Amino acid sequence: MNTLLILAIILFGLMAFVGGKKGVRSYFSLFINFGILLIMLFFMLDPKMNPIILTLIACVAIVSVNLFYVNEVNLKTKLAFVSTMATLVILFVFIYLMTNLSMIQGFGEEEIDELAPYSLMIGIDFVKVGVSIVIISTVGAMTDVAIAISSPMRELIYHNPSIERKELFTSGMRIGRDILGTDTNTLFFAFIGSYLALVLWFKDLSYSIGDIANSRVFVAEVVTILSASIGIALVIPVTSWVNAFYLTRKNE
Amino acid sequence: MFFQKHKKVILFYSLLSLLCAASLLFVYQNAAFYDRTIAKVVATDRIESEKVTDMHGNEDRQFTQKLVAEILNGEEKGQQIELLNDYSYSGAYDDEFRVGHELFISIDRASVDKEALTGEITDIKRDKYLVMMIWVFVFTLVIVGKKQGFFSVISLAVNALLLSFALDIYVRFPSISLVLICAIAAIFFTAISLCLTNGLNEKTYAAIIATLIGTIASLTITYFVIWITDGNGLRYEEMQFLSRPYVMIFMASLFVGSLGAVMDIAITMSASIFEIYEKNREISMEALRKSGMAIGKDVMGTMTSILFFVYISGSLPMLILYLKNAAPLGFTLSLNLSLEMARALAGGIGIVLTIPIGLYTAIFFIRRKQVRA
Numbered sequence: 001m002n003t004l005l006i007l008a009i010i011l012f013g014l015m016a017f018v019g020g021k022k023g024v025r026s027y028f029s030l031f032i033n034f035g036i037l038l039i040m041l042f043f044m045l046d047p048k049m050n051p052i053i054l055t056l057i058a059c060v061a062i063v064s065v066n067l068f069y070v071n072e073v074n075l076k077t078k079l080a081f082v083s084t085m086a087t088l089v090i091l092f093v094f095i096y097l098m099t100n101l102s103m104i105q106g107f108g109e110e111e112i113d114e115l116a117p118y119s120l121m122i123g124i125d126f127v128k129v130g131v132s133i134v135i136i137s138t139v140g141a142m143t144d145v146a147i148a149i150s151s152p153m154r155e156l157i158y159h160n161p162s163i164e165r166k167e168l169f170t171s172g173m174r175i176g177r178d179i180l181g182t183d184t185n186t187l188f189f190a191f192i193g194s195y196l197a198l199v200l201w202f203k204d205l206s207y208s209i210g211d212i213a214n215s216r217v218f219v220a221e222v223v224t225i226l227s228a229s230i231g232i233a234l235v236i237p238v239t240s241w242v243n244a245f246y247l248t249r250k251n252e
Numbered sequence: 253m254f255f256q257k258h259k260k261v262i263l264f265y266s267l268l269s270l271l272c273a274a275s276l277l278f279v280y281q282n283a284a285f286y287d288r289t290i291a292k293v294v295a296t297d298r299i300e301s302e303k304v305t306d307m308h309g310n311e312d313r314q315f316t317q318k319l320v321a322e323i324l325n326g327e328e329k330g331q332q333i334e335l336l337n338d339y340s341y342s343g344a345y346d347d348e349f350r351v352g353h354e355l356f357i358s359i360d361r362a363s364v365d366k367e368a369l370t371g372e373i374t375d376i377k378r379d380k381y382l383v384m385m386i387w388v389f390v391f392t393l394v395i396v397g398k399k400q401g402f403f404s405v406i407s408l409a410v411n412a413l414l415l416s417f418a419l420d421i422y423v424r425f426p427s428i429s430l431v432l433i434c435a436i437a438a439i440f441f442t443a444i445s446l447c448l449t450n451g452l453n454e455k456t457y458a459a460i461i462a463t464l465i466g467t468i469a470s471l472t473i474t475y476f477v478i479w480i481t482d483g484n485g486l487r488y489e490e491m492q493f494l495s496r497p498y499v500m501i502f503m504a505s506l507f508v509g510s511l512g513a514v515m516d517i518a519i520t521m522s523a524s525i526f527e528i529y530e531k532n533r534e535i536s537m538e539a540l541r542k543s544g545m546a547i548g549k550d551v552m553g554t555m556t557s558i559l560f561f562v563y564i565s566g567s568l569p570m571l572i573l574y575l576k577n578a579a580p581l582g583f584t585l586s587l588n589l590s591l592e593m594a595r596a597l598a599g600g601i602g603i604v605l606t607i608p609i610g611l612y613t614a615i616f617f618i619r620r621k622q623v624r625a
Binding site: 001002003004005006007008010011014015018019022023025026027029030033034037044047066070098101102103104105107110112114115118119120121122124126129130133134137138139140143144147148173176178180181183184185186187188189190191192193194196197199200201203205210213214215216217219222223224226227228229230233236237 | 286288306308311312313340341344347378379381385388389393396397401403404412420473481492496504505506508510513515516520545548549552554555556559564573577590592598601604607608
């Protein structure tokens with residue numbers, strides 16, 4: 001039997017048992033997201049397409065699935081959608097600058113031996129693919145934070161309609177701060193898990209600190225982890241502001 | 253008045269800015285500390301440009317540029333050197349250099365006595381971008397998250413050091429199982445992260461216990477499945493950076509990878525259940541259990557998707573490379589994604605299992621508190 005298949009069945013059983021209908025929907029959303037990523041990948045193979053624009057379109061689809069399919073279409077999810085997309089655009093600019101500056105695109109010298117049989121001249125701009133990786137790795141977490149802030153803010157104004165815009169914004173920030181630590185932690189360990197072998201490689205081959213700090217793979221990894229965390233942090237004020245602005249405007 | 257009120261905050265930010273400025277100054281001027289020769293590009297000239305087509309019909313452009321660079325350290329410090337650089341439009345394993353870039357080079361010894369020095373480019377100096385990135389991260393987290401943000405930065409730094417230390421032990425004593433070392437490190441990771449971000453209280457203790465039980469339970473299931481299916485469908489051959497037995501590294505990476513997400517769920521469950529209880533001490537255990545499950549259902553989906561995206565995204569360049577080299581789709585996907593999928597699924601199992609585990613651990617702590625009171 002296939003290991004992945006059995007693990008997938010176990011996960012389905014658990015999610016359905018613990019999460020009920022919503023659990024099943026969340027489970028299927030993983031596969032829908034996988035499908036979106038595959039479609040994005042196919043379009044990226046065409047050198048005429050711009051990977052950054054493709055990523056942006058894929059993000060619209062992914063965020064919609066995570067917010068509107070797993071939850072439902074309502075004011076909370078709509079505001080979370082707007083906030084996530086606005087933050088993503090800011091993040092795009094930052095990450096593009098950073099990837100371009102530090103020249104971390106493509107493959108490192110540690111990986112290049114095993115790629116010997118393949119042609120690297122494939123006409124696809126790997127700087128833009130690099131931007132895409134960072135964005136895709138953080139879009140899930142950003143959506144999570146946006147909805148986690150939007151929902152209680154909506155409740156807050158529902159129970160307390162006379163609340164001021166500034167006060168509402170501050171509560172949003174407070175809720176966000178509580179999530180910030182745990183979500184950056186989640187990303188951190190997930191990345192560390194997948195790069196455990198790299199760290200061991202550095203140690204086994206006695207890389208000096210200077211070697212590590214300039215290595216393409218290592219710097220790329222750090223830029224990805226940190227940009228993803230910056231994305232989570234940025235989505236907090238943006239969501240708080242969008243919600244505070246929209247919810248109190250309707251009040252007037 | 254303003255200064256009085258915000259004295260501490262102003263002091264803190266001044267200190268942070270000072271540290272930031274000092275470290276940036278250092279990485280911009282640290283060439284003397286490197287053994288490898290470093291040169292800074294002062295002029296570039298593109299001398300060749302041609303269209304290339306590979307055996308699969310992919311079109312790309314290849315360029316050659318002539319660089320003049322000034323050597324920043326070593327015996328030849330201050331001298332200029334001529335370098336040649338080939339790069340392509342796609343840049344999968346090469347880069348275009350511009351004025352101001354700093355490069356590691358090796359000097360061609362035969363050219364030392366000649367008029368102009370020549371040499372080879374060996375690598376790019378990236379340390380300043382690394383430091384810059386770290387500071388942008390620290391400032392964003394501290395400005396948005398204030399105290400909590402600062403503590404998460406500290407906890408990430410401590411955990412990174414701890415991991416490095418744990419791996420040092422493994423490198424020195426390879427007879428100890430890496431999974432065991434990671435398991436012991438996991439206890440420290442959990443305690444440090446949760447105590448730093450949530451303080452020393454019953455909530456945190458409940459979360460630590462739930463994290464450990466949740467991780468062990470999910471890994472037992474995953475290891476059992478891998479064992480019973482004989483790892484069928486897991487393509488270890490595509491694991492990168494292997495200097496050690498790969499199955500062991502993969503198992504350890506499952507452990508560390510799911511830990512953060514499990515911790516996140518455990519603290520969410522325990523914090524919210526304690527919160528409900530504090531607000532209404534008369535609440536029945538059954539009502540507490542129901543509210544806890546409702547919260548768990550809300551976080552389950554988003555957490556699994558966070559892990560999923562982190563793991564899948566990194567494979568993107570590899571997938572593109574394989575498919576552009578006319579590798580079959582099924583082969584490409586199974587080769588490049590099987591381990592990432594296994595990680596995501598194992599993490600997902602950990603997340604879902606930790607919901608009831610976190611719930612009952614918190615209830616157990618509350619019951620104990622009631623008995624004592």
